[in-house]
Amino acid sequence: MNIPVVEQILFANNTLAEDLRRKLDAAGVFGINVMASPGAGKTTVITGTVERLLNRLKIGYVDGDIATSIDAERIAALDVPVVQINTGGNCHLDANMLAPAVDKLPLDDIDLMIVENVGNLICPANFQLGTHINVLVASVPEGDDKPYKYPTMYRGVDVLILNKVDLLPYIPFDVERFKHGVRVLSPNLKTFEVSSLHGDGMDAWVDWLAEQVAGER
Amino acid sequence: MHELPITQSLLDITLRHANAAGATRVTQIRVKIGQLSSVVDDSVQFYWNIIAKDTCAQDAELVFDRIPAVFHCAACGHSAALQKAEDYRCPECGSPDLVLDGGEELYIESIEVE
Ligand SMILES: Nc1nc2c(ncn2[C@@H]2O[C@H](COP(=O)(O)OP(=O)(O)OP(=O)(O)O)[C@@H](O)[C@H]2O)c(=O)[nH]1
Ligand SMILES: [Mg+2]
Numbered sequence: 001m002n003i004p005v006v007e008q009i010l011f012a013n014n015t016l017a018e019d020l021r022r023k024l025d026a027a028g029v030f031g032i033n034v035m036a037s038p039g040a041g042k043t044t045v046i047t048g049t050v051e052r053l054l055n056r057l058k059i060g061y062v063d064g065d066i067a068t069s070i071d072a073e074r075i076a077a078l079d080v081p082v083v084q085i086n087t088g089g090n091c092h093l094d095a096n097m098l099a100p101a102v103d104k105l106p107l108d109d110i111d112l113m114i115v116e117n118v119g120n121l122i123c124p125a126n127f128q129l130g131t132h133i134n135v136l137v138a139s140v141p142e143g144d145d146k147p148y149k150y151p152t153m154y155r156g157v158d159v160l161i162l163n164k165v166d167l168l169p170y171i172p173f174d175v176e177r178f179k180h181g182v183r184v185l186s187p188n189l190k191t192f193e194v195s196s197l198h199g200d201g202m203d204a205w206v207d208w209l210a211e212q213v214a215g216e217r
Numbered sequence: 218m219h220e221l222p223i224t225q226s227l228l229d230i231t232l233r234h235a236n237a238a239g240a241t242r243v244t245q246i247r248v249k250i251g252q253l254s255s256v257v258d259d260s261v262q263f264y265w266n267i268i269a270k271d272t273c274a275q276d277a278e279l280v281f282d283r284i285p286a287v288f289h290c291a292a293c294g295h296s297a298a299l300q301k302a303e304d305y306r307c308p309e310c311g312s313p314d315l316v317l318d319g320g321e322e323l324y325i326e327s328i329e330v331e
């Protein structure tokens with residue numbers, strides 16, 4: 001006997017993600033999910049973002065990491081509430097892992113929740129977390145061919161932060177080739193070119209983000 | 218690695234439908250996987266052999282239907298699978314103006330039970 005099923009395999013995760021989104025909305029929290037390959041500069045971008053927004057917004061940070069709390073300590077040093085999720089080897093966060101972490105944040109006292117996903121360019125894209133936007137950090141040393149090699153990751157992304165542009169003089173990287181690949185995969189994507197280490201371009205990203213957060217409240 | 222939770226979910230859904238139908242054995246499962254969903258068939262099969270063991274679906278054949286991501290060229294109307302478009306330019310006219318469709322599917326289409 002044949003049973004037609006037609007059911008999303010990630011239905012359970014998507015449902016949980018929707019629950020999380022409702023919880024964030026109810027508390028007036030704008031959530032962002034920051035994804036990237038290892039070392040692209042997620043924590044450096046987040047540090048620069050938090051520093052610039054500290055006197056404007058109340059921020060909470062969730063760190064998804066395979067085993068260490070190095071990143072969590074970097075952000076905790078900025079005196080914002082931090083929750084650490086050790087994924088125990090898992091290569092991505094899913095809504096089920098994020099939910100208990102969100103419960104540990106003082107949501108009523110937060111405007112912006114920043115989630116740093118596990119460094120990985122293949123896995124996290126499948127798993128929605130319920131955040132309002134998915135932010136992908138890509139960095140110049142990774143090469144301009146990445147949207148062509150890892151199309152999944154550049155699909156369904158709302159914001160692309162091209163980081164480490166200070167290295168453009170030293171590394172062959174065709175910005176136009178890179179941006180074209182990204183545009184085909186995500187036509188409505190918002191792109192920022194930054195050097196999170198030196199601060200170039202960070203204000204434009206941070207101001208845009210603050211506007212989105214204001215829209216949520 | 219992300220195939221483990223995907224396989225777990227595949228098994229949960231399969232068993233729920235099999236039980237509801239009063240089936241004693243699941244013989245086949247048809248899964249639709251979009252080309253852009255980065256799920257590796259072999260990897261799902263590998264986990265399946267472990268986690269479906271001792272369930273009524275342990276011998277089920279997993280059939281994966283790959284759905285391509287398709288582009289449409291806004292300049293000349295040509296349409297083909299995305300991997301035919303080198304550097305995401307139309308292979309017919311060279312235009313970079315491509316619109317993508319599909320390729321993100323990830324669902325169970327049907328199961329065959331006894
Ligand atoms: N040149 C340059 N280096 C940068 C920039 N941003 C980050 N880095 C360096 O890149 C390295 C990795 O940065 P992180 O912020 O730890 O990257 P990450 O993505 O959080 O790394 P994981 O969490 O381990 O995946 C560090 O040595 C940073 O100093 C930048 O804009 N320019
Ligand atoms: Mg980090």
Ligand SMILES: [Zn+2]
Binds near residue numbers: 295310
């Ligand atoms: Zn064409």
